[in-house]
Amino acid sequence: MIEFAQQLVNGLSLGAIYALIALGYTMVYGIIKLINFAHGDVMMVGAYVGFFSITLLGTNILAAMLVAMLFCAILGVIIEKVAYRPLRNSTRIAALITAIGVSLFLEYITIFILGPAQKVFPSSAFPITEYHIAGISILNKNIFVFISAVVLMLILQYIIKWTKTGKAMRAVSLDMEAAVLMGISVDKTISITFAIGSALAAAAGVMVGVYYNTINPLMGIIPGLKAFVAAVLGGIGIIPGAMVGGFVMGLLETMVSGYGNSMYRDAVAFGVLILILLIKPTGLFGKNTGEKV
Amino acid sequence: MHEKKKTWLTFIFEVIVLAVLFTIVQYAMTVGLINQSYQINITSMCINIILAVSLNLINGFTGQLSLGHAGFMAVGAYASVIMTNNLGMPFIVGILVGCLAAGIAGFLIGVPTLRLKGDYLAIATLGFGEIIRVVLQNIDYVGGPAGMVGITRLTSWPWLYAATIVTILVIVNLINSSYGRAIISVREDEIASELMGINTTSYKVLAFVVGAMFAGLAGVLYAHFFYIIKPETFGFLKSFDIVVMVVLGGLGSTTGAVIAAIFITFLTFALQKYAAVRMIIYSLILIIVMIYRPQGLMGSKELTRKTFARIWSGKK
Amino acid sequence: MSLLEITNLHKSFGGLSAVLKFNFRLDAQELVGLIGPNGAGKTTVFNLITGVYKPNGGSIVFNNEDIAGMAPYNICKKGVARTFQNIRLFKDLSVIDNVKIAFHKNVNYNLLSTILRTPAFFRGEKIIEEKALEYLKIFKLEDKRDEIASNLPYGEQRRLEIARALATKPTMLILDEPAAGMNPQETRELMQLIEWIRKDFQLSILLIEHDMSLVMGVCERIYVLDYGQIIAHGLPEEIRNNKKVIEAYLGEEVG
Numbered sequence: 122m123i124e125f126a127q128q129l130v131n132g133l134s135l136g137a138i139y140a141l142i143a144l145g146y147t148m149v150y151g152i153i154k155l156i157n158f159a160h161g162d163v164m165m166v167g168a169y170v171g172f173f174s175i176t177l178l179g180t181n182i183l184a185a186m187l188v189a190m191l192f193c194a195i196l197g198v199i200i201e202k203v204a205y206r207p208l209r210n211s212t213r214i215a216a217l218i219t220a221i222g223v224s225l226f227l228e229y230i231t232i233f234i235l236g237p238a239q240k241v242f243p244s245s246a247f248p249i250t251e252y253h254i255a256g257i258s259i260l261n262k263n264i265f266v267f268i269s270a271v272v273l274m275l276i277l278q279y280i281i282k283w284t285k286t287g288k289a290m291r292a293v294s295l296d297m298e299a300a301v302l303m304g305i306s307v308d309k310t311i312s313i314t315f316a317i318g319s320a321l322a323a324a325a326g327v328m329v330g331v332y333y334n335t336i337n338p339l340m341g342i343i344p345g346l347k348a349f350v351a352a353v354l355g356g357i358g359i360i361p362g363a364m365v366g367g368f369v370m371g372l373l374e375t376m377v378s379g380y381g382n383s384m385y386r387d388a389v390a391f392g393v394l395i396l397i398l399l400i401k402p403t404g405l406f407g408k409n410t411g412e413k414v
Numbered sequence: 415m416h417e418k419k420k421t422w423l424t425f426i427f428e429v430i431v432l433a434v435l436f437t438i439v440q441y442a443m444t445v446g447l448i449n450q451s452y453q454i455n456i457t458s459m460c461i462n463i464i465l466a467v468s469l470n471l472i473n474g475f476t477g478q479l480s481l482g483h484a485g486f487m488a489v490g491a492y493a494s495v496i497m498t499n500n501l502g503m504p505f506i507v508g509i510l511v512g513c514l515a516a517g518i519a520g521f522l523i524g525v526p527t528l529r530l531k532g533d534y535l536a537i538a539t540l541g542f543g544e545i546i547r548v549v550l551q552n553i554d555y556v557g558g559p560a561g562m563v564g565i566t567r568l569t570s571w572p573w574l575y576a577a578t579i580v581t582i583l584v585i586v587n588l589i590n591s592s593y594g595r596a597i598i599s600v601r602e603d604e605i606a607s608e609l610m611g612i613n614t615t616s617y618k619v620l621a622f623v624v625g626a627m628f629a630g631l632a633g634v635l636y637a638h639f640f641y642i643i644k645p646e647t648f649g650f651l652k653s654f655d656i657v658v659m660v661v662l663g664g665l666g667s668t669t670g671a672v673i674a675a676i677f678i679t680f681l682t683f684a685l686q687k688y689a690a691v692r693m694i695i696y697s698l699i700l701i702i703v704m705i706y707r708p709q710g711l712m713g714s715k716e717l718t719r720k721t722f723a724r725i726w727s728g729k730k
Numbered sequence: 731m732s733l734l735e736i737t738n739l740h741k742s743f744g745g746l747s748a749v750l751k752f753n754f755r756l757d758a759q760e761l762v763g764l765i766g767p768n769g770a771g772k773t774t775v776f777n778l779i780t781g782v783y784k785p786n787g788g789s790i791v792f793n794n795e796d797i798a799g800m801a802p803y804n805i806c807k808k809g810v811a812r813t814f815q816n817i818r819l820f821k822d823l824s825v826i827d828n829v830k831i832a833f834h835k836n837v838n839y840n841l842l843s844t845i846l847r848t849p850a851f852f853r854g855e856k857i858i859e860e861k862a863l864e865y866l867k868i869f870k871l872e873d874k875r876d877e878i879a880s881n882l883p884y885g886e887q888r889r890l891e892i893a894r895a896l897a898t899k900p901t902m903l904i905l906d907e908p909a910a911g912m913n914p915q916e917t918r919e920l921m922q923l924i925e926w927i928r929k930d931f932q933l934s935i936l937l938i939e940h941d942m943s944l945v946m947g948v949c950e951r952i953y954v955l956d957y958g959q960i961i962a963h964g965l966p967e968e969i970r971n972n973k974k975v976i977e978a979y980l981g982e983e984v985g
């Protein structure tokens with residue numbers, strides 16, 4: 122029982138990270154029906170920006186997170202403008218292949234500039250302490266990750282539900298043409314979506330740095346794919362779905378490595394993905410819509 | 415009658431050209447004109463052609479985006495090495511078993527996933543490709559993460575040449591037939607195709623299985639040339655590599671796939687020492703091609719006998 | 731005895747019943763029209779008959795066999811062919827290849843002959859080619875055989891789509907607004923062609939068309955659909971003077 126509770130605690134903070142990344146996938150998919158393959162790599166860039174903010178600028182972890190979020194928000198907007206916008210009216214396959222291209226580009230430009238070796242996230246920025254509650258060990262970094270992720274998600278919910286920007290985002294994802302007729306600027310709304318999604322990914326990147334201690338240029342691939350699975354699990358395009366999906370994936374993963382074979386950790390994510398796609402491709406919270414002939 | 419004679423003459427001429435090409439390379443290899451690193455280059459070229467042409471059948475002609483081609487390559491490679499190295503069977507058995515195993519894997523994966531469309535299918539195939547890799551990593555009999563080592567080099571120029579030509583021939587013949595038209599109609603309009611009496615699911619599976627078998631063949635040749643195979647060699651980065659070739663060549667053009675495979679092989683060779691630069695160039699190719707020439711180098715056009723005939727008569 | 735007998739057909743999308751309590755009959759070699767205001771559910775009925783959508787209830791008996799819910803390719807093999815309201819040709823393929831695909835379900839050489847290019851392959855291809863040309867000739871498209879389908883002018887695309895449907899050798903042909911987008915001259919020619927096809931191929935034809943005078947002129951019987959339900963059916967004369975029908979169409983113009 123204690124063992125189970127321990128896994129639960131570990132899984133919650135990992136799940137919070139996946140949820141943050143999954144949100145970006147889902148928001149972008151919801152609005153332009155693109156699987157933004159490069160999203161995991163934006164997260165990686167965020168981790169590096171956070172790292173340099175701490176080591177070069179000497180900021181604390183929270184400031185590092187903010188710097189990373191700002192940087193990646195801009196990066197996300199640029200990626201959309203340069204690579205995805207010209208393809209908005211072409212096939213989805215073309216857009217998907219472009220996204221793969223952007224993903225590879227971010228990974229290898231980072232390797233080119235900084236080298237392939239991993240970097241150790243400075244522990245001075247976040248001294249680890251361990252608490253014991255009812256026989257469960259809880260690290261302060263787990264608490265930090267969990268709380269900051271939840272705060273960010275609450276802010277996101279506020280933006281989407283209550284602000285004009287959020288309403289525009291919902292309108293565009295519901296019906297782009299109608300939104301144009303209502304005087305909403307689609308381009309601007311899409312840019313904002315990318316900015317927010319990328320900022321959340323950057324925050325997740327800094328959290329991954331804290332959580333795993335090391336960062337490397339290819340670190341975005343696997344968490345990115347898992348977060349994507351989380352988004353599909355919750356029903357891609359559905360924001361609460363991504364949050365739930367993220368936590369489910371995080372818990373599932375820690376349970377599998379805790380009780381089973383940790384080598385199968387990554388396979389489990391894909392197994393879940395394939396099961397979901399085969400049983401209910403629209404995800405847990407999705408509605409079925411067929412093609413109109 | 416006259417037409418028929420002409421067709422025969424063209425055919426014989428083509429066979430001679432192919433035989434001469436084969437002999438020149440074979441001769442150059444035996445007398446040592448082609449050094450070790452060029453041999454590697456030629457081998458990679460043939461393997462890449464097989465991979466690109468077979469993936470093009472799935473992605474280009476059938477219109478089903480698969481991102482897991484390297485997985486089938488792995489199945490072929492591992493199955494054949496078990497035959498040749500572990501069980502001491504001749505190479506031809508390894509080749510047949512490798513193709514068969516990859517084909518079966520293609521069938522098992524294709525039947526459930528090909529119900530999905532577009533990007534969902536892409537992700538599902540990527541997932542299956544990764545599952546194949548992880549499973550291989552966890553089987554001790556095939557060496558786990560370290561893979562299989564000490565494989566005898568059995569892949570020689572005659573095998574490579576024959577395999578490449580068979581692959582191209584089978585796929586070109588398949589596409590230029592009633593079955594090929596059925597396959598292409600799935601890409602063009604799935605619903606209209608169904609209403610023409612075509613069981614679209616079974617043609618998708620057919621294309622997927624044939625494509626997987628040839629990916630398996632590429633895996634067999636790879637394993638028996640490079641002495642060693644590891645699960646991580648066949649990850650999704652390798653699958654993306656093949657996608658780059660197909661996209662660059664033009665989805666739905668076998669000629670394009672061949673040209674792109676050759677080009678990418680040489681690019682890889684030239685940039686061997688600068689792996690990161692190579693990947694940056696790849697990624698830029700993908701993005702730029704998609705934005706400015708989404709139909710790729712060749713579009714869906716082919717170089718055929720007719721094209722050559724036109725060029726020939728144009729010159730005269 | 732009727733060729734097609736539909737009873738109590740029902741289809742809903744989410745909360746909306748697009749087709750409800752739909753009853754319909756079509757005899758061998760009859761030419762029947764299905765009309766109704768926009769969004770009445772006409773195309774949905776066609777999609778249900780051809781298996782593109784699965785019905786929520788009811789039966790579709792064709793040639794004494796219930797085909798409701800069957801896969802589209804099987805329904806095609808039973809002898810049902812159709813065209814689409816928004817033309818669905820194989821756009822990037824040549825005109826003749828569009829028609830050739832219709833013959834695939836009866837292809838008489840196997841995969842092995844295909845790959846080995848045996849004489850059976852060449853014989854089979856020759857037959858397919860000849861047959862496809864026959865159909866192109868009927869629709870005066872033989873000169874365009876090697877053009878890419880999407881480069882044809884609109885009227886010819888419509889004709890090609892009918893040629894392709896006929897090439898599957900149906901006993902029932904269903905046409906979804908075949909004259910949409912055509913000028914009066916083209917429309918008249920098309921209608922003559924349709925009547926001729928019916929006689930020459932001994933077909934039953936079911937037709938959706940918005941052009942009233944045209945439907946009245948060519949169809950033997952007419953069904954009128956409104957909000958997913960049949961509100962009238964009978965001879966063209968009866969439909970022309972039916973109050974419910976006039977209201978349904980007026981309602982459309984006012985609203």
Ligand SMILES: Nc1ncnc2c1ncn2[C@@H]1O[C@H](COP(=O)(O)OP(=O)(O)OP(=O)(O)O)[C@@H](O)[C@H]1O
Nearest residue numbers: 411412413414743748767768769770771772773774
């Ligand atoms: N795949 C679908 N999903 C949801 N609703 C659908 C679908 N197909 C049709 N509908 C709805 O069913 C109703 C009937 O549509 P249908 O296309 O059958 O009309 P129609 O009579 O052919 O109209 P028109 O004359 O405009 O072609 C419409 O309200 C339409 O929006």
Ligand SMILES: [Mg+2]
Nearest residue numbers: 772773774815
């Ligand atoms: Mg309609």
